Amino acid sequence: MHWTPEHAQPLNQWPEQHLDVSSTTPSPAHKLELPPGGRQRCHYAWAHDDISALTASNLLKRYAEKYSGVLDSPYERPTLGSYGDAAFLNGAKGDPEPWPGPEPHYPLASLHEGLPGTKSGSGGGSGGLGSSPVLAGNLPEPLYAGNACGGPSAASEYGAGYGGGYLAPGYCAQTGTALPPPPPAALLQPPPPPGYGPSGPLYNYPAGGYAAQPGYGALPPPPAPPPTPYLPSSLAAPTPLPAPAPPRPAPTSYSFQAAAPGAEAGVSLKRKAADEGAEGRYRKYVYEPAKADGASYTSADNGECRGNGFRAKPPGAADEASGKYAGGVPLKVLGSPVYGSQLEPFEKFPERAPAPAHRGAFAVPSGEPPKGVDPGALELVTSKMLDCGPPVQWADVAGQGPLKAALEEELVWPLLRPPAYPGSPHPPRTVLLFGPRGAGKALLGRCLATQLGATLLRLRGATLAAPGPAEGARLLQAAFAAARCRPPAVLLISELDALLSARDDGAAAAAGALQAPLLACLDSGCGAGADGVLVVGTTSRPAALDEATRRRFALRFYVALPDGSARGQILQRVLAQQGCVLSERELAALVQGTQGFSGGELGHLCQQAAAGAGLPGLQRPLSYKDLEAALAKVGPRASPKDLDSYVEWDKMYGSGH
Numbered sequence: 001m002h003w004t005p006e007h008a009q010p011l012n013q014w015p016e017q018h019l020d021v022s023s024t025t026p027s028p029a030h031k032l033e034l035p036p037g038g039r040q041r042c043h044y045a046w047a048h049d050d051i052s053a054l055t056a057s058n059l060l061k062r063y064a065e066k067y068s069g070v071l072d073s074p075y076e077r078p079t080l081g082s083y084g085d086a087a088f089l090n091g092a093k094g095d096p097e098p099w100p101g102p103e104p105h106y107p108l109a110s111l112h113e114g115l116p117g118t119k120s121g122s123g124g125g126s127g128g129l130g131s132s133p134v135l136a137g138n139l140p141e142p143l144y145a146g147n148a149c150g151g152p153s154a155a156s157e158y159g160a161g162y163g164g165g166y167l168a169p170g171y172c173a174q175t176g177t178a179l180p181p182p183p184p185a186a187l188l189q190p191p192p193p194p195g196y197g198p199s200g201p202l203y204n205y206p207a208g209g210y211a212a213q214p215g216y217g218a219l220p221p222p223p224a225p226p227p228t229p230y231l232p233s234s235l236a237a238p239t240p241l242p243a244p245a246p247p248r249p250a251p252t253s254y255s256f257q258a259a260a261p262g263a264e265a266g267v268s269l270k271r272k273a274a275d276e277g278a279e280g281r282y283r284k285y286v287y288e289p290a291k292a293d294g295a296s297y298t299s300a301d302n303g304e305c306r307g308n309g310f311r312a313k314p315p316g317a318a319d320e321a322s323g324k325y326a327g328g329v330p331l332k333v334l335g336s337p338v339y340g341s342q343l344e345p346f347e348k349f350p351e352r353a354p355a356p357a358h359r360g361a362f363a364v365p366s367g368e369p370p371k372g373v374d375p376g377a378l379e380l381v382t383s384k385m386l387d388c389g390p391p392v393q394w395a396d397v398a399g400q401g402p403l404k405a406a407l408e409e410e411l412v413w414p415l416l417r418p419p420a421y422p423g424s425p426h427p428p429r430t431v432l433l434f435g436p437r438g439a440g441k442a443l444l445g446r447c448l449a450t451q452l453g454a455t456l457l458r459l460r461g462a463t464l465a466a467p468g469p470a471e472g473a474r475l476l477q478a479a480f481a482a483a484r485c486r487p488p489a490v491l492l493i494s495e496l497d498a499l500l501s502a503r504d505d506g507a508a509a510a511a512g513a514l515q516a517p518l519l520a521c522l523d524s525g526c527g528a529g530a531d532g533v534l535v536v537g538t539t540s541r542p543a544a545l546d547e548a549t550r551r552r553f554a555l556r557f558y559v560a561l562p563d564g565s566a567r568g569q570i571l572q573r574v575l576a577q578q579g580c581v582l583s584e585r586e587l588a589a590l591v592q593g594t595q596g597f598s599g600g601e602l603g604h605l606c607q608q609a610a611a612g613a614g615l616p617g618l619q620r621p622l623s624y625k626d627l628e629a630a631l632a633k634v635g636p637r638a639s640p641k642d643l644d645s646y647v648e649w650d651k652m653y654g655s656g657h
């Protein structure tokens, strides 16, 4: 119910205009019949005889309208005080002229006297009115304390209960004639999300809002979908990925890890579940027997060896490849103009090798010979530490399916893919592989180099520490410099713990002294400015790494011992090279007997068997009996306690896989 202007008519005109009365003049008799003090009950007593029940009901309704209109109206209206019949609020008729009669009017308290906290403190019955902010806003300003609108304030006169009580300190009393119109609907909409400014409207709505609709039947068709992307003009459109992602392994036939449930204590439950749930996920990691052409190491020829088994590519070829996915703009990161000539596009295993264009993010800065590096040490590192072994594919590593998948997904793919947008986080450039000796850490490092098409430089911690701290630091710096010169490069540092751990022998000082250069090299060689170098550290004593060193390796993966299935594959491969073919039963027995052996120890077992049989020249093929004899002498080096400690370290610091 809302107040309308017609409510402003003086109340004494209402009976004439709105009531169905036959007599508009009160008779003297009626007046005389008024009981003393009965004004409030007999306002319209003079009409009682003449109005019907319906009229009386209408009368009540009208008054109810008027009363509620005063309280609730959102429209502009005069203040209460301007009503001629303001006394209506007190229950009286409110005629402007005094009511004729013998009795005097009831004294009508002024409105503010009925408000709590007023000066007079009458405590009249109108306290409820004062509690309504709307009604209070209609009161003359001097009545208010704490008026925040600059008007006269009565704060000094009125008690604290007024200004600091119900009304908020910042409350601005609104006068009845100045009620603001309702805000436009647009302002009531929730604000747009940050970044969506007016320059980039989400939708193409008409600027002034929709035109008034002629009717329900003539609704215009809904606005067409925005022709522009949802991004505002201030945001750059995302650059499309220049290179397609390498295909994920097809979930078809992986079975290695699942074949020996529980055999690998170090394999996390997460990857195990993935194994068991989707056996074929790691199909491409299936171990393959040795390839005839890949078994022998190629020698470094004219500096073209890059340590990944692939021959160098003529300059210029990479430019074509790099431009292929970059919209004609050659990708600088793919070039290796000074030191590293470009790679042959994986002619040996084209089906498994990454496409050259995928090497975009494993960036290749235009290599300059590093300043401040001893040229002699650089030459030494380049000639001695460059690994020119055959390429190692995922399938060349038996077992380790979850680990291989993790390495590929978390390391290889991020390095090969260009960043999605400028400022996106750098892919990891350091990885630590830890686990028992001979478990295949270095093999995996070589595999990473192959997958990245990178130059492989190999260092051994013991070799670095041997000549003394100064020489060791010089070699270390030269190795990092050489890697930066030949990007993309993988720097494989085996036995990392030998650089760090303090031992009781004379090498303690040298080892400890190499920690600072190592950390400095890791910071400078793998920082933001060192694109194209991946450092792979391996250790069989991860507990020897202090926190500073540990933190330098972004990823830390546990390389567990091969399970039964992987052991069978490694044995088959090594024995095949020695011309030994075992029956299924014999192989199963051998696998059973070599529980806890690492891949390296399995190779050592086969060598021992050959040596024990006196067959260095392979006059006859190895037999199962030779292997049985060797098995009696050779055992696994890692104790169950050692294996438990790896698992514990992996739980605490490992990246999990």
Ligand SMILES: Nc1ncnc2c1ncn2[C@@H]1O[C@H](COP(=O)(O)OP(=O)(O)OP(=O)(O)O)[C@@H](O)[C@H]1O
Pocket (backbone or CB within 6 Å): 396, 397, 398, 399, 400, 436, 437, 438, 439, 440, 441, 442, 443, 444, 494, 495, 538, 539, 540, 562, 566, 570, 598, 599, 600, 601, 603
């Ligand atoms: N999973 C595997 N599949 C095939 N060969 C393996 C595997 N694991 C180990 N080998 C073989 O075992 C030998 C030792 O492996 P590797 O040098 O990689 O071990 P490692 O973990 O680096 O040992 P260390 O801690 O002593 O450096 C290599 O000849 C390697 O080919």
Ligand SMILES: [Mg+2]
Pocket (backbone or CB within 6 Å): 438, 441, 442, 494, 538
């Ligand atoms: Mg090794």
